[in-house]
Amino acid sequence: MACPQADQVRRPGGGFHPKLSLTDTAKAGARVTVPLMLQGPAAAKGHPKLTARVSYDGGRTWKTVPVQRDHGGKRYLTLTHPKKPGTVSFRASLTDTDGNTATETIHTAYRTVR
Template identity: 50%
Template sequence: MPADKAAYRLEATVTRGAPDTLSTSVSVAWTFTSAHTSTPERLPLTTARPTPALDGTNTARAGRTMTIPVRLDQQAGSAAAPGCTLGVAASFDDGRTWTALPVSHGVARITHPRRPGFVSLRLTATDTAGNTVTETIQRAYRIA
Protein backbone atom coordinates (compact mmCIF):
# COMPACT_ATOMS: atom_id res chain seq x y z
CA MET A 1 0.00 0.00 0.00
CA PRO A 2 1.14 3.55 -0.54
CA ALA A 3 2.38 5.38 2.55
CA ASP A 4 -0.57 7.77 2.61
CA LYS A 5 -3.98 6.71 3.85
CA ALA A 6 -6.35 6.35 0.90
CA ALA A 7 -9.70 4.90 -0.16
CA TYR A 8 -9.66 1.69 -2.21
CA ARG A 9 -12.17 -0.37 -4.16
CA LEU A 10 -11.86 -4.14 -4.67
CA GLU A 11 -14.22 -6.00 -7.01
CA ALA A 12 -14.79 -9.66 -7.89
CA THR A 13 -17.33 -11.34 -10.17
CA VAL A 14 -18.04 -15.01 -10.85
CA THR A 15 -20.41 -16.18 -13.59
CA ARG A 16 -21.84 -19.61 -14.34
CA GLY A 17 -23.54 -20.75 -17.52
CA ALA A 18 -25.74 -23.64 -18.57
CA PRO A 19 -26.79 -25.98 -17.17
CA ASP A 20 -26.77 -23.86 -13.99
CA THR A 21 -29.87 -21.72 -13.50
CA LEU A 22 -29.19 -20.41 -9.97
CA SER A 23 -26.52 -17.95 -8.79
CA THR A 24 -25.64 -17.37 -12.44
CA SER A 25 -23.60 -14.29 -11.51
CA VAL A 26 -22.26 -13.19 -8.15
CA SER A 27 -20.46 -9.88 -7.88
CA VAL A 28 -18.96 -8.27 -4.80
CA ALA A 29 -17.48 -4.79 -4.42
CA TRP A 30 -15.75 -3.56 -1.28
CA THR A 31 -14.63 -0.04 -0.45
CA PHE A 32 -12.24 0.52 2.42
CA THR A 33 -9.60 2.89 3.72
CA SER A 34 -6.07 1.64 4.23
CA ALA A 35 -2.47 2.80 4.45
CA HIS A 36 1.01 1.32 4.44
CA THR A 37 1.96 -0.63 7.58
CA SER A 38 5.25 -2.08 8.73
CA THR A 39 3.67 -5.51 9.28
CA PRO A 40 1.08 -7.43 7.24
CA GLU A 41 -2.52 -6.64 8.16
CA ARG A 42 -5.79 -8.10 6.95
CA LEU A 43 -8.13 -5.80 5.08
CA PRO A 44 -11.38 -4.71 6.79
CA LEU A 45 -13.66 -6.67 4.44
CA THR A 46 -17.19 -7.78 5.30
CA THR A 47 -19.19 -10.49 3.51
CA ALA A 48 -22.97 -10.78 3.46
CA ARG A 49 -24.51 -14.26 3.62
CA PRO A 50 -28.26 -14.50 2.94
CA THR A 51 -29.88 -17.66 4.32
CA PRO A 52 -33.50 -17.87 3.15
CA ALA A 53 -35.49 -20.98 4.14
CA LEU A 54 -35.81 -22.81 0.82
CA ASP A 55 -36.73 -26.35 -0.15
CA GLY A 56 -34.23 -28.95 -1.40
CA THR A 57 -34.24 -27.43 -4.89
CA ASN A 58 -33.58 -23.87 -3.63
CA THR A 59 -37.18 -22.88 -4.31
CA ALA A 60 -39.61 -20.69 -2.34
CA ARG A 61 -43.38 -20.46 -2.78
CA ALA A 62 -44.75 -17.91 -5.25
CA GLY A 63 -47.15 -15.35 -3.79
CA ARG A 64 -45.88 -15.84 -0.24
CA THR A 65 -44.10 -13.57 2.21
CA MET A 66 -40.99 -14.91 3.89
CA THR A 67 -37.92 -13.69 5.73
CA ILE A 68 -34.30 -13.75 4.64
CA PRO A 69 -31.82 -13.72 7.52
CA VAL A 70 -28.50 -12.15 6.51
CA ARG A 71 -25.30 -12.88 8.39
CA LEU A 72 -22.52 -10.31 8.12
CA ASP A 73 -19.02 -11.73 8.58
CA GLN A 74 -15.96 -9.55 8.98
CA GLN A 75 -12.58 -10.93 7.98
CA ALA A 76 -11.03 -12.64 11.00
CA GLY A 77 -8.01 -10.83 12.34
CA SER A 78 -8.83 -7.59 10.53
CA ALA A 79 -9.32 -4.19 12.08
CA ALA A 80 -12.88 -4.00 10.73
CA ALA A 81 -15.01 -1.55 12.66
CA PRO A 82 -17.78 -3.11 14.75
CA GLY A 83 -21.41 -2.70 13.84
CA CYS A 84 -22.82 -2.61 10.32
CA THR A 85 -25.94 -1.20 8.73
CA LEU A 86 -27.58 -3.62 6.31
CA GLY A 87 -29.64 -3.03 3.18
CA VAL A 88 -31.31 -5.70 1.05
CA ALA A 89 -33.00 -5.30 -2.34
CA ALA A 90 -34.70 -7.89 -4.53
CA SER A 91 -35.27 -8.16 -8.27
CA PHE A 92 -37.78 -10.42 -10.00
CA ASP A 93 -36.61 -9.51 -13.53
CA ASP A 94 -32.92 -10.53 -13.49
CA GLY A 95 -31.73 -7.20 -12.11
CA ARG A 96 -33.45 -4.77 -14.46
CA THR A 97 -35.37 -3.26 -11.52
CA TRP A 98 -34.73 -3.48 -7.78
CA THR A 99 -37.05 -3.11 -4.78
CA ALA A 100 -35.65 -2.25 -1.35
CA LEU A 101 -36.82 -4.72 1.29
CA PRO A 102 -37.60 -3.85 4.90
CA VAL A 103 -34.79 -5.05 7.19
CA SER A 104 -34.92 -5.41 10.96
CA HIS A 105 -32.18 -6.90 13.13
CA GLY A 106 -30.44 -8.53 10.16
CA VAL A 107 -33.59 -10.07 8.68
CA ALA A 108 -35.18 -8.90 5.41
CA ARG A 109 -38.85 -9.43 4.61
CA ILE A 110 -39.84 -10.28 1.02
CA THR A 111 -43.16 -10.92 -0.73
CA HIS A 112 -42.80 -13.02 -3.87
CA PRO A 113 -44.87 -12.40 -6.99
CA ARG A 114 -47.61 -14.94 -7.70
CA ARG A 115 -45.89 -16.11 -10.90
CA PRO A 116 -42.94 -18.53 -11.04
CA GLY A 117 -39.49 -17.13 -11.72
CA PHE A 118 -36.28 -16.18 -9.96
CA VAL A 119 -35.24 -13.83 -7.17
CA SER A 120 -32.01 -11.87 -7.42
CA LEU A 121 -30.63 -10.26 -4.26
CA ARG A 122 -28.48 -7.20 -3.67
CA LEU A 123 -27.01 -6.85 -0.18
CA THR A 124 -25.21 -3.78 1.10
CA ALA A 125 -23.47 -3.18 4.41
CA THR A 126 -21.54 -0.25 5.84
CA ASP A 127 -19.48 -0.49 9.03
CA THR A 128 -19.00 2.37 11.49
CA ALA A 129 -15.69 3.33 9.81
CA GLY A 130 -17.42 3.77 6.44
CA ASN A 131 -16.09 0.57 4.82
CA THR A 132 -18.72 -0.93 2.51
CA VAL A 133 -19.67 -4.12 0.71
CA THR A 134 -22.19 -4.54 -2.10
CA GLU A 135 -22.99 -8.10 -3.10
CA THR A 136 -25.30 -8.96 -6.00
CA ILE A 137 -26.52 -12.51 -6.60
CA GLN A 138 -28.36 -12.97 -9.90
CA ARG A 139 -31.02 -15.68 -9.59
CA ALA A 140 -30.23 -16.39 -5.95
CA TYR A 141 -33.21 -18.76 -5.77
CA ARG A 142 -36.33 -19.71 -7.71
CA ILE A 143 -40.00 -19.20 -6.90
CA ALA A 144 -42.70 -21.64 -7.97
Protein backbone atom coordinates in the same frame (compact mmCIF):
# COMPACT_ATOMS: atom_id res chain seq x y z
CA MET B 1 -30.06 -22.05 -12.25
CA ALA B 2 -30.58 -23.29 -8.72
CA CYS B 3 -28.93 -22.04 -5.59
CA PRO B 4 -25.60 -23.83 -4.90
CA GLN B 5 -26.85 -25.15 -1.56
CA ALA B 6 -30.39 -25.18 -0.27
CA ASP B 7 -30.96 -22.70 2.56
CA GLN B 8 -27.66 -20.88 2.02
CA VAL B 9 -26.80 -18.15 -0.46
CA ARG B 10 -23.42 -17.01 0.83
CA ARG B 11 -20.70 -14.60 -0.05
CA PRO B 12 -17.43 -13.89 1.78
CA GLY B 13 -18.98 -11.15 3.96
CA GLY B 14 -22.03 -13.16 4.94
CA GLY B 15 -25.14 -14.38 3.26
CA PHE B 16 -28.85 -14.69 2.80
CA HIS B 17 -30.39 -17.87 4.22
CA PRO B 18 -33.87 -18.40 2.76
CA LYS B 19 -35.65 -21.63 3.63
CA LEU B 20 -35.94 -23.38 0.29
CA SER B 21 -37.43 -26.65 -0.90
CA LEU B 22 -35.30 -29.67 -1.74
CA THR B 23 -35.23 -28.34 -5.32
CA ASP B 24 -33.87 -24.97 -4.15
CA THR B 25 -37.13 -23.14 -4.87
CA ALA B 26 -39.67 -21.09 -2.91
CA LYS B 27 -43.40 -20.66 -3.46
CA ALA B 28 -44.48 -17.82 -5.77
CA GLY B 29 -46.78 -15.41 -3.91
CA ALA B 30 -45.54 -16.56 -0.50
CA ARG B 31 -44.40 -14.38 2.37
CA VAL B 32 -40.86 -15.48 3.27
CA THR B 33 -38.47 -14.61 6.09
CA VAL B 34 -34.85 -14.53 4.93
CA PRO B 35 -32.29 -14.60 7.76
CA LEU B 36 -29.12 -12.58 7.09
CA MET B 37 -25.73 -13.43 8.48
CA LEU B 38 -22.73 -11.15 8.47
CA GLN B 39 -19.32 -12.70 9.05
CA GLY B 40 -15.68 -11.74 8.96
CA PRO B 41 -14.88 -8.03 8.55
CA ALA B 42 -18.50 -7.32 7.60
CA ALA B 43 -19.64 -8.40 11.08
CA ALA B 44 -17.16 -6.15 12.87
CA LYS B 45 -18.27 -3.01 14.60
CA GLY B 46 -18.06 0.03 12.38
CA HIS B 47 -20.56 -1.22 9.80
CA PRO B 48 -23.64 0.58 11.07
CA LYS B 49 -25.54 0.74 7.79
CA LEU B 50 -26.73 -2.35 5.94
CA THR B 51 -29.04 -1.93 2.96
CA ALA B 52 -30.75 -4.89 1.29
CA ARG B 53 -32.49 -4.97 -2.06
CA VAL B 54 -34.38 -7.67 -3.93
CA SER B 55 -35.06 -8.09 -7.64
CA TYR B 56 -37.70 -10.30 -9.22
CA ASP B 57 -36.81 -9.45 -12.84
CA GLY B 58 -33.24 -10.63 -13.21
CA GLY B 59 -31.71 -7.48 -11.74
CA ARG B 60 -33.31 -4.95 -14.07
CA THR B 61 -35.05 -3.25 -11.14
CA TRP B 62 -34.37 -3.40 -7.40
CA LYS B 63 -36.64 -2.84 -4.41
CA THR B 64 -35.18 -1.83 -1.06
CA VAL B 65 -36.24 -4.20 1.70
CA PRO B 66 -36.03 -3.16 5.37
CA VAL B 67 -33.42 -5.07 7.35
CA GLN B 68 -35.10 -6.08 10.60
CA ARG B 69 -33.69 -7.47 13.84
CA ASP B 70 -35.21 -10.05 16.13
CA HIS B 71 -35.02 -9.90 19.94
CA GLY B 72 -31.59 -11.55 19.85
CA GLY B 73 -30.23 -8.97 17.39
CA LYS B 74 -30.17 -11.31 14.38
CA ARG B 75 -30.92 -9.62 11.07
CA TYR B 76 -33.57 -10.77 8.60
CA LEU B 77 -35.69 -9.67 5.65
CA THR B 78 -39.39 -10.27 5.11
CA LEU B 79 -40.28 -10.73 1.43
CA THR B 80 -43.55 -11.30 -0.37
CA HIS B 81 -42.76 -13.00 -3.66
CA PRO B 82 -44.78 -12.02 -6.73
CA LYS B 83 -47.57 -14.44 -7.64
CA LYS B 84 -45.98 -15.07 -11.03
CA PRO B 85 -43.12 -17.62 -10.82
CA GLY B 86 -39.65 -16.26 -11.58
CA THR B 87 -36.28 -15.59 -10.02
CA VAL B 88 -35.10 -13.86 -6.84
CA SER B 89 -31.85 -11.87 -6.74
CA PHE B 90 -30.30 -10.09 -3.76
CA ARG B 91 -28.07 -7.05 -3.33
CA ALA B 92 -26.58 -5.99 -0.01
CA SER B 93 -24.58 -2.82 0.68
CA LEU B 94 -22.57 -2.07 3.81
CA THR B 95 -21.31 1.37 4.79
CA ASP B 96 -18.86 1.83 7.67
CA THR B 97 -18.48 4.88 9.89
CA ASP B 98 -15.74 6.27 7.60
CA GLY B 99 -18.07 6.15 4.58
CA ASN B 100 -16.41 3.12 2.97
CA THR B 101 -18.89 0.91 1.12
CA ALA B 102 -19.05 -2.65 -0.16
CA THR B 103 -21.82 -4.09 -2.32
CA GLU B 104 -22.50 -7.75 -3.11
CA THR B 105 -25.03 -8.89 -5.70
CA ILE B 106 -26.38 -12.42 -6.07
CA HIS B 107 -28.21 -12.86 -9.36
CA THR B 108 -30.75 -15.68 -9.51
CA ALA B 109 -30.25 -16.73 -5.90
CA TYR B 110 -33.25 -19.03 -6.33
CA ARG B 111 -36.43 -19.50 -8.34
CA THR B 112 -40.06 -19.22 -7.30
CA VAL B 113 -42.61 -21.78 -8.47
CA ARG B 114 -46.39 -22.28 -8.30
